[in-house]
Amino acid sequence: MKQMRHFSEATLPLFPQGDEDEAVMTAPVTGRLPSYIADHRKRLRDRFMETGGQGVADYELLELILFRAIPRQDVKPLARRLLDRFGDLARVVSAPASRLLQEHGVGEAVVAELKLLEVVAQRMARSKVMQRPVLSSWTALLDYCHTVMSHAEQEHFRILFLDRKNVLIADEEQAKGTVDHVPVYPREVVKRALELGSSAVILVHNHPSGDPTPSAADIDMTRQVARACAVLGITLHDHLIIGKDREVSLRSERLI
Structure with a gap:
C-alpha cells in the first residue's frame, strides 16, 4: 500500500509552483x-x-x-x-x-x-468610495486614488462619474500613456458622462515622477474638458494629480 507524502506546510500554494531558485x-x-x-x-x-x-x-x-x-x-x-x-x-x-x-x-x-x-x-479601497457621496468620503477617495495610481510607472487617466447628489456611480480608467504623457480627449470625457447619466466628473491622473505639480499641458487639458462639460451642463468638480506621497487639486490651486 502506497504511503501518503506529508508536508510540513499547513497549506499548499494557491497558484502552481515554479518560482524556486x-x-x-x-x-x-x-x-x-x-x-x-x-x-x-x-x-x-x-x-x-x-x-x-x-x-x-x-x-x-x-x-x-x-x-x-x-x-x-x-x-x-x-x-x-x-x-x-x-x-x-x-x-x-x-x-x-x-x-x-x-x-x-x-x-x-x-x-x-x-x-x-x-x-x-x-x-478594498474602492469599496469605501463607490456609491457614496464624495464630499463625505473625500479622504477615502484620495486613499483609493493613491492605492491605484501612485506607484504606476506610466501615466494613467481616470474619470470619476458622479450623479446629481455627488454620489460616485462609476470609476473608469480612460487611457494609459508614457512616463510623462497620457492622451485625453474632452469629447470622449463628455460622451462617456452622458452615456452614464452623470451630472459631474472628477478627473484623476498620476505623475510617475512622484511630483504631482501640474504642468502647463495638464492645466490646458483640464480647462478644455471644463469647457466641453459646461456646454452640456456637466460639472467638472476637480482634477486630481497623484504623486508618490501627496496629491494636487487643481480646484484648490484655483487653476480651474
Whole structure:
C-alpha cells in the first residue's frame, strides 16, 4: 500500500509552483521543510496573528506572502532583495510583472501572489468610495486614488462619474500613456458622462515622477474638458494629480 507524502506546510500554494531558485527546483523534493525554515515560518505566522501585524517589518510581511508561492525555501533573502530593488512593499506589490520576473528567484507563482494582493488592496479601497457621496468620503477617495495610481510607472487617466447628489456611480480608467504623457480627449470625457447619466466628473491622473505639480499641458487639458462639460451642463468638480506621497487639486490651486 502506497504511503501518503506529508508536508510540513499547513497549506499548499494557491497558484502552481515554479518560482524556486534553480538549485532548489532541480533538487529532489523530500516533502518536508528543513526544521530551521519550518520553525521560522511558524514563529513569524504566530507573531503576525498575535499582534495583528503590528510591529511586523515590511520584509516579514513580504515573506508571509512568498511562503505560499515558494513552499520549500528560505524566502527572507528574496524578500529583502525585492524591497531593495523596488523601494518599499507597495512598490513591490504594484511593480509590473515583466520587471518582477527579471529578479532572480521570482517566477509566475510569486508574481501571481503579488498581483492577487494588489487587486485585493485596490478593491478594498474602492469599496469605501463607490456609491457614496464624495464630499463625505473625500479622504477615502484620495486613499483609493493613491492605492491605484501612485506607484504606476506610466501615466494613467481616470474619470470619476458622479450623479446629481455627488454620489460616485462609476470609476473608469480612460487611457494609459508614457512616463510623462497620457492622451485625453474632452469629447470622449463628455460622451462617456452622458452615456452614464452623470451630472459631474472628477478627473484623476498620476505623475510617475512622484511630483504631482501640474504642468502647463495638464492645466490646458483640464480647462478644455471644463469647457466641453459646461456646454452640456456637466460639472467638472476637480482634477486630481497623484504623486508618490501627496496629491494636487487643481480646484484648490484655483487653476480651474
